[in-house]
Amino acid sequence: MSADSKTFNPPTAEFQAICARVDGYLTSITASEEFIDLSSDNEELLQLAFVARGIFRELIVPSKELVDAITGAEGELKNLAEEFGESESEEDSDEDFEEEDEED
């Protein structure tokens, strides 16, 4: 059964924008070194983020429930991206600090 055989409401521009943002969050999350370690704690959330990426890339047409779930999870995903990002930048700054020490 293909998407064409059913009538779906195409995702609204507003929802497309949400998916685009979530796609960005997912990029920072997966780029983090913590990603592999922390992924199992956030499996469901990450799955939603990947689904949003699938919608953003026009691979799937979401149901209303899925639109609601992704819209509802956007804030949490943003926090997660910041968390991952922070831990990354903390590590970076530590390294920078050590390097500076060595130079001294």
Added chain:
Amino acid sequence: MPTDPYLDRIEEQNPELYLDLLSSLIKHKIANKSIARHGRTPSEALSTILKDSDPPIYEILQHPNCPREVLEANLRSPDSFNRMSTASNPNLDQSQIESLAKDDDASVKIHLSRRPDLSEGVIRELFEWAKKESREETEQWSSIAEETGEEATQKTSWFYGIAKNPDTPRDIIEALLKFDLKAEDYDGSTLGQTLMSNPALREEDKALLSINGVPPKKLESQEVNMLEHEGLPSSKAFEIPDFPIQFIQALAKAGHPFALFHPDLPLGEFPTSFNDYLDYFIKSEIIYRTLWPELIERGNTKFFYLRSSHEGDALYFHVPGLKLEHNFMRGEMTYNSMSYPFIDRDWVEVIEEQDADDVVALFEYRTIDEFIDYEAEEILLALSISHTVSSNEAELTETGREFLKSEGSTYFDDDVEYHARILPEKALPYSWKRLSEEKRIAITKMVIEGFNEKIDTKYQFAEHFLVCIALLPSTSDAIHSLLEEVDSRTVREALNISNP
């Protein structure tokens, strides 16, 4: 060398017919290896097989009727496996044996040392060589063991043939008794156990071995009957499409159990115990060719092919409403599937092209965690969207279907369940429909008897075949009545599906 009992019977009664049957079999490549393993195949037949583009050369070289010139030519073959096989031929003369005793290859010498017709001079030569090899390898191993902290053991594999040989001179036996008697050969038996199996060993040596912890009993032979492993040549005759019926009739008369499944032969007398012949029925696939193809006439039977490096390959079917237990294990025969020996076959076509729905099913039971190590976002994306699609929260676009197919085929070339197409016309002459009712009843009764004997897993194979018989559209009411008496939940389920 083992022989094919059905061919032996025909040869005994009608030598001319036997040769005609062999000549006819030789024309079919699938029979060549088993003919070369039949101990009474004449030299001329082996020469004919040798003309083939890819003859079973190792088998021919070991055969007692291998043409002399072929043996002579292979004494100096560049292929060490050819020389190894030549060293195992029972008809070498002493000069050929002496020539192989000087071979550079250790495996050739080891094979040669197992011969019962070695002269004392050759045994001594091989023993001196084995001692040198053992010393060198033991030294090498000791230095490795020192570095790795492992326990250094003596390496004695080269001695096993000599240890077993009844002609080995006394002083060599005494020397062997001083080696590490617990050192294991490749097959797991120890040097002590091998010595113990030498019929020429003195009673006092046996006592010494016993004191050293070697079991007093002679080891059971672990040698595999290669003829049975390959399948009897006479069984191959039943597998070849359109094999001349006069030969099939002769084999039936000689008591070949496959005659029961051949629709063009009368029932006659059959010496058939299901449990005795089960291995043959399974390996030759005659029973599957008879019972599986017409299941597709039910309309709702789907065949699958599992390809898995871990579990091995298997072919099986699914009928809605019927629970067939599957426990795939590499090297094990599983009763609800055809798993041994898995080769390309004409009557089954594996559809390797997967559609998006199949790929969704491949992802279904896996989690992000299982894929995270691939470090490829595409696989995680494919996993996520396929989970969402399978829980009906979304619909794939055409691009999505293509994406999923491409990711699925990249990541799942192993542990994949493909659809399989059964081609009944290629399974002929075997066909449940084509069998007489008399034969169908005889087969059903034979399998029921096998089931009721409850031997090992054999009764589960019997149960599977009874399920097939119950499901086949052309099974008569008389047979259904026989099946109703079988004490099996699965057979009852199959009957309920057939006669709702």
